[in-house]
Amino acid sequence: MFQIRIHGRGGQGVVSASELLSVAAFEEGKFSQSFPSFGSERMGAPVQAFARISDEAITIREPVMEPDMLIIQDPTLFNAIDVFEGVKTDGYLLINSSKTPEQLGIEDMTSQFPENHVITIPATELALKYIKQAKPNTVLLGAFAAMSNMVKMPALESAINAKFPSRIAQPNIIATKAGYNLVMQMLSKAQEA
Amino acid sequence: MLHQMSGSIAVAKAVALCRPEVVPCYPITPQTHIVEHLSLLVKSGELKNCTYENVESEFAAMSVCIGSSATGARSYTATASQGLLYMMEAVYNASGLGLPIVMTLGNRAIGAPINIWNDHSDAMSVRDAGWIQLFVENNQQAIDVHIQAFKLAEALSLPVMVNMDGFILTHAITRVDLPDQQQVDQFLPSYVPRQLLETAAPLTIGAMVGPDAFTEVRYLAHARQKQALSMIEQQAEQFEEIFSRDSGGLVKSYDAEGSDIVFIAMGSVVGTLQALVAELREQGQSIGILSLRSFRPFPVEAIRSALLGTRRIIVFEKSFAVGMGGILASEIHMATQGLSLKINSVIGGLGGRTITMKSLRKLVELANTDELDQEVFMDLDFETVNREIKRQESGQSSGSTAENVLRDMGVLSASKTH
Numbered sequence: 001m002f003q004i005r006i007h008g009r010g011g012q013g014v015v016s017a018s019e020l021l022s023v024a025a026f027e028e029g030k031f032s033q034s035f036p037s038f039g040s041e042r043m044g045a046p047v048q049a050f051a052r053i054s055d056e057a058i059t060i061r062e063p064v065m066e067p068d069m070l071i072i073q074d075p076t077l078f079n080a081i082d083v084f085e086g087v088k089t090d091g092y093l094l095i096n097s098s099k100t101p102e103q104l105g106i107e108d109m110t111s112q113f114p115e116n117h118v119i120t121i122p123a124t125e126l127a128l129k130y131i132k133q134a135k136p137n138t139v140l141l142g143a144f145a146a147m148s149n150m151v152k153m154p155a156l157e158s159a160i161n162a163k164f165p166s167r168i169a170q171p172n173i174i175a176t177k178a179g180y181n182l183v184m185q186m187l188s189k190a191q192e193a
Numbered sequence: 194m195l196h197q198m199s200g201s202i203a204v205a206k207a208v209a210l211c212r213p214e215v216v217p218c219y220p221i222t223p224q225t226h227i228v229e230h231l232s233l234l235v236k237s238g239e240l241k242n243c244t245y246e247n248v249e250s251e252f253a254a255m256s257v258c259i260g261s262s263a264t265g266a267r268s269y270t271a272t273a274s275q276g277l278l279y280m281m282e283a284v285y286n287a288s289g290l291g292l293p294i295v296m297t298l299g300n301r302a303i304g305a306p307i308n309i310w311n312d313h314s315d316a317m318s319v320r321d322a323g324w325i326q327l328f329v330e331n332n333q334q335a336i337d338v339h340i341q342a343f344k345l346a347e348a349l350s351l352p353v354m355v356n357m358d359g360f361i362l363t364h365a366i367t368r369v370d371l372p373d374q375q376q377v378d379q380f381l382p383s384y385v386p387r388q389l390l391e392t393a394a395p396l397t398i399g400a401m402v403g404p405d406a407f408t409e410v411r412y413l414a415h416a417r418q419k420q421a422l423s424m425i426e427q428q429a430e431q432f433e434e435i436f437s438r439d440s441g442g443l444v445k446s447y448d449a450e451g452s453d454i455v456f457i458a459m460g461s462v463v464g465t466l467q468a469l470v471a472e473l474r475e476q477g478q479s480i481g482i483l484s485l486r487s488f489r490p491f492p493v494e495a496i497r498s499a500l501l502g503t504r505r506i507i508v509f510e511k512s513f514a515v516g517m518g519g520i521l522a523s524e525i526h527m528a529t530q531g532l533s534l535k536i537n538s539v540i541g542g543l544g545g546r547t548i549t550m551k552s553l554r555k556l557v558e559l560a561n562t563d564e565l566d567q568e569v570f571m572d573l574d575f576e577t578v579n580r581e582i583k584r585q586e587s588g589q590s591s592g593s594t595a596e597n598v599l600r601d602m603g604v605l606s607a608s609k610t611h
Contacts, residue, residue: 022366026197033367038310038360038545059331059464061361062549 001054002150005064007083008073011043013137016163017071018049020141023159024151025053033058046081053150069148072096073123073136075104084109091117092147096136098122116190119147121182130175131168138172142179146187153180195370200332200362201226203369204271204297207336209240210377211295211343214266214384217246217257221276222309223359224299228271251276255283255294262292263398265386267343271297273359274315278303281319288323288414290399291387293346295339296324299359300460300511302544306595310545311359312511313460316488317520323414325353325421326489328459330445332362332369337440338486340372341428343381348428349421350387356488358461360545372436380435418490425487443492444499448474448481451502454560456482457525458509462541462548466509469553480557485521493528505535505560509553511542518568541571577601 004021008014015036022034030053037048050064068091070083075097077083087093089112095101097120101110110118121143123136131138138160145151156176161169196203205227208216216235218228232247234240244261248254251272258268272280277298287294303314316326327342329335335357342353357363388398402410422443429441447467449455456466463484473480483499483506485492500506506529508522517523522538529536539556542548552572559565581598584591591597599605 019366023197026195026368031368032197033365035361035365038364058367060468060550061365061461061465063547065549065551 001052001056001058002068002148003064003066004051004053004069004071004144005067005087006049006051006071006073007077007081008047008137009043009077010045010047011135012047012073013135014047014073015049017073017137017141018051020138020156020159020163021051021053021144021151023162024141024155025051027155027158028151030054031056031058037063046077067091069094069144069150071140071144073140075099078104078106089113093118094140094143094147095120096123096140098125116187117147119143119183119186121179121186123179126178126182127175130178131171138176139179142176142181143183144179145176146180146183153177194373195368197366197368199226199364199366200335200357201299201364202230203332203371204335204339204357204363205230205234206371207339208269208295208297209234209243210372210374211269211340211381212267212383213240213243213269213295213343215244215246215257215261215268217248217254217261217268217270219248219251219254219272219276221251221273222299223301223311223363224271224273224276224297226363227297227299251280252283255280255287255296258294258296259283259287259290259292262287262294262386263290263388263390265384265389265391267347267384268292269295269297271299273299274301274303274309277315277319281322284319284322284324286399287352291350291414291417292352293343293350293384293386294352295342295346296352296354297339298354298356299363300356301359308544311361312543312545313356314512314543316354316356317512317514319354320489320520323351323418324489325349325351325418325425325487326356327353327425327487328356328485329362330461330463330484330486332357332365332367333438334440334486335362336369336371337432337436337438340377340381341425341432341441343384345421345424345428347384347386348424349417351417351421356460361461370438376435380432421490422487422492422494425490441486443485443487443495445484445486446481446499447484449483449499449503450481451479452481453479453504454557455480455500455503455506456509457485457496457506457521458482459485459488459521460511462509462511465548465550466553469550469557472550473554473557478557478561488521491524491528496525496528497532500529500532500534503534505537507537507539507556507560507565509539509541511540513540522568537565537567537569539569539571546572574602 018034022032025032034051066086072095123139235245262268302308346353510521519538
């Protein structure tokens, strides 16, 4: 079972991201589950959402305590809450930021991860470019697919198409691909180096 | 057909497959998405011959259900928490009049203190209201039990409440198999009312019953619930024949028979317990779960026979009777009289507190060494509690407990309440 925890703030599409992930995994014939951290959600407040992907039926209902993949949609959360709580250091870390982990001051944590398991990408900038909104979720989903290979791009695309009307889905699919391509480039560059 | 969708949408679609004719609704979280989606289905024409009524309150929602059900219309609504309390008088009337209304309860705590999260306080507040109360562990069961609920309600002429954990199930997006209309039609015949208000043959229902007959009428309500015991099992079998899924019944055993330790619980926590029990059984522990699917009627015989050979039961519940303790635990005590069992009552998950594998595992570890208290409030912060008790005993005017506790925990800052 692969467990994902997404941190962000109300309005950034954190809950939608976990839903899209679970639907994409379902499309590929896997069992999956997604749910938000239940609170009085409001714009700007810290929000978490969870997803699980497995080849077998999932019965567990506890929030994801030990994520294999942590997606941080808003790096200002580092100062607000312990986003790293319980994270498996052989897992993956995906952060929405144009800065490196060193510049973000989190290298103590990130250095514990295997090579290429920690990636920062400017997802909000890409979202502004492609969907004209500061919603980094779909860019990060593409990046997630590239990093983890837990879902494939056609399934993500189909999940986005199922959730949104075409005028919203289309730019988000482009944003997802941008996230995917950027991470693939980063990974192949790292391999060359 | 398989879908990946939220529990709320799945329930709305399942209810629509049951062809309700009147759906009066008043939204309250966490059931709002159910009634919103039903309104969409009516508006789009997908759900035909159905009057959707956006009423002014929960009291009105149940009152409309009573009126429409009495005139022979299949009637459905949904509520939660304070909404259920607000319709309470009509809730008792619906069962007392013997009207086969189906209602979803998106289980949620009751205030004060105000809390919008999941527990079973709302369901337990109506445990004596005369409704059949069924619980589901997951969203597949939520679909399947709603379909069975209409059939059961109409066969018995009694209202049925389907309890599904608010947020944990209503808001969870999981894989579900949504039956097709043909299957549902095959299982669920059209509604033939036991009693009918119609202008062609005028009559009244709901007569005043005095001391001479009240006991008899009330006893008959009790007898009808007992009748439901066998009917719930029969319907689960019929359901399985048509839908090829075991999805109902009074209790569901997960390795309970003959296990040393058995958890007894209701609702979604059974899913987490399944994960724990799988882990513990792999380590060689003799442990299982008895999931209580019908709370009213209370399946005494089914529980007793599932527990033959068990040494200890841990009753886990998400509510309690203040001043007494576990409600389910009390009933289990009564139901298991004469069996030689140790019974631990665990109260957890109150007001949405996360139920972790870690805390559940700890219960079993303590049980293994016979150190588990008879009554446990799981993950209770005793230090905070004791500080507040001290404040109250100080003789000063110590202020509001809720605010004091929040301030103590650093959730509420500075400002004083008095």
